[in-house]
């Protein structure tokens with residue numbers, strides 16, 4: 001495949017945009033080659049400016065569950081655009097989308113819309129702190145919750161559980177309120193509660209982690225987490241920005257019986273438009289401005305064009321209940337195929353699937369937390385990624401990302417992808 005135009009475009013972009021991209025992962029730093037610049041998408045396919053076509057397993061990092069340029073979503077967006085782009089005043093479509101979400105998630109009575117997942121999580125944490133009157137939060141290493149200051153933490157050097165900034169520009173005074181625990185390890189959470197017995201406002205977790213590769217939480221672990229939070233009066237936040245409407249129609253909560261106190265959403269609820277949301281019981285949400293004292297606002301929050309895209313997408317999902325079964329079957333078929341391809345070349349490989357989300361690691365043991373994920377063979381992944389890209393298969397350009405099936409994918413596309421995987425695995429063995 002030729003990438004000449006993309007290579008030139010990347011050089012041009014580099015001159016005026018840091019690293020040539022507006023979000024770091026897009027830069028292909030962890031894999032070989034330069035990122036294809038995209039001209040357009042259609043269903044399951046992406047087309048780059050060199051005229052290459054790819055089967056797209058990234059789908060804008062999750063939002064496009066119906067694939068690119070879905071006709072019904074497109075029509076609702078165009079109609080919304082024709083009525084005006086933004087009013088900064090209430091519209092009934094916000095209530096309609098909120099009502100859909102409230103009926104799907106038991107743990108949500110009321111929901112507030114924002115414009116990104118980052119904003120949703122940042123606001124949810126402020127609300128949790130405001131409701132409890134506490135300052136500390138617990139997060140899990142390897143879970144990603146957007147780029148707000150208090151969540152850009154890594155393990156500190158001294159007291160292991162208190163975080164230190166993982167990026168310059170983040171004050172240590174902020175991250176010292178973030179305690180770090182290990183995914184799927186309840187002892188590590190207990191330790192956080194021991195170190196800060198009455199100070200923890202909330203524990204935030206991706207109930208199906210998708211930002212260290214796909215690493216689901218055990219049901220027993222989530223149950224114990226729920227107990228710990230309840231016993232200590234800390235709020236449990238499920239960050240379902242990725243898993244919401246992806247793992248099932250009601251996200252991880254459609255698979256697990258554990259109910260959080262608060263939920264954050266994003267990605268699929270905007271169907272490709274910038275939307276995030278956070279929700280909880282009416283009692284918790286009553287603390288939020290203007291009902292309560294916890295301040296939160298946004299000029300473009302609940303934007304009517306974004307709401308139109310989200311509403312059409314959610315209604316399409318709701319009216320097609322068997323969709324998740326078929327998406328899940330395709331994800332399983334794809335991962336089984338990759339696994340067999342790896343086995344055929346004696347390459348250590350593990351996979352997982354949750355609904356329309358899939359993940360794989362070049363690793364010889366199951367991945368249950370971030371330390372396990374770090375042991376995956378990233379050099380081999382980089383070669384695999386390049387080999388697949390050259391065969392028209394667009395996979396996430398990092399071994400720490402989940403993959404996504406969209407409704408426009410056919411079994412033939414999955415077969416074509418598996419065939420490519422056999423060839424590439426043989427090459428990189």
Ligand SMILES: *Cc1c(COP(=O)(O)O)cnc(C)c1O
Pocket residue numbers: 116117118119121144145146147206210211239240241242243266267276
């Ligand atoms: C993508 C993601 C975010 C951040 O959302 P943005 O829209 O990129 O700000 C937060 N949490 C999780 C679990 C995510 O996957």
